[in-house]
């Protein structure tokens with residue numbers, strides 16, 4: 527069985543008529559659906575609502591955009607200056623999504639959505655361009671095959687469909703499970719590649735609560751039906767951590783399974799993750815205090831934070847803990863005096879002596895941005911009104 531062909535065949539049908547067994551009820555924002563064409567809303571094969579994580583100005587990439595529902599919802603949220611790109615490999619789905627592009631551009635006041643043909647495990651390759659090239663330059667012998675290989679490498683390098691670091695938010699709705707198991711790691715690495723540093727991921731997908739037996743893996747209907755290729759619950763988050771993502775969070779976990787097959791529960795979850803913004807593992811005297819309520823927590827990098835203790839961290843960890851989803855949980859204390867950068871060699875959970883940060887003059891409140899104040903002896907005098 528060639529997974530991709532099975533999946534494309536099933537969703538080509540699903541683009542032309544509603545496939546009720548592929549539908550999973552989702553509570554979308556009705557205000558965003560209000561301007562969407564009825565046909566797009568009906569051909570909904572999602573299992574969650576990643577559009578909830580879109581912010582104004584974002585360039586959003588929707589993996590497996592289908593009829594374009596999430597793209598057209600996101601387009602309303604990104605507003606002017608934002609952009610949305612949908613990637614899908616099935617011609618019929620792309621045709622459906624594109625058939626409403628002009629109408630939606632009119633409603634939105636500008637054309638901020640585009641749909642491209644590609645495989646989500648290979649976001650550098652524009653498949654429409656590849657198909658055009660093959661029509662004009664068919665591969666017939668070894669020489670033409672080598673020429674094709676060279677052309678493909680050059681395309682990836684010089685004109686990637688989705689460029690490195692070009693995306694603010696990657697969303698996907700019930701598609702990752704449709705990618706063959708051998709390509710899943712590459713798919714997560716591709717998501718990492720296309721995100722800008724500090725970029726975000728919001729993915730709704732189906733996960734299983736136990737390993738999926740080979741008998742289910744060999745069933746084409748179950749593959750294209752979003753069952754056979756589901757990540758196992760723990761492996762889903764782990765795949766993102768392994769690729770270098772941080773702040774990996776299961777934001778939604780449906781209590782009620784979508785389906786139970788041979789006793790295995792398949793349910794919809796929504797995973798959030800972040801690409802680190804900064805890589806600077808030097809020691810410059812930074813410290814953080816974990817606010818609690820747990821006795822201690824550990825991050826993806828193995829750093830340990832006992833509650834209430836002033837713990838030494840590297841510059842990039844200090845930056846990371848000031849961002850979502852960590853910011854509300856930590857008090858961040860910069861060094862009191864500039865510290866000459868040196869390699870960070872302290873054991874995880876090492877305390878930072880108070881002398882290093884004394885006088886740093888920062889204070890913060892849960893969930894609020896840090897407030898900078900002048901160091902003692904500066905223009906902010908005791909009893910003054912500026913602190």
Ligand SMILES: C[S@@+](CC[C@H](N)C(=O)[O-])C[C@H]1O[C@@H](n2cnc3c(N)ncnc32)[C@H](O)[C@@H]1O
Nearest residue numbers: 537570571572590592614615616645646699704
């Ligand atoms: C379950 S539907 C979800 C569609 C859409 N996200 C929604 O919410 O309705 C899966 C879609 O992903 C596309 N797809 C599946 N595997 C893909 C892959 N490897 N690369 C690109 N698109 C893929 C299918 O063509 C189909 O349109």
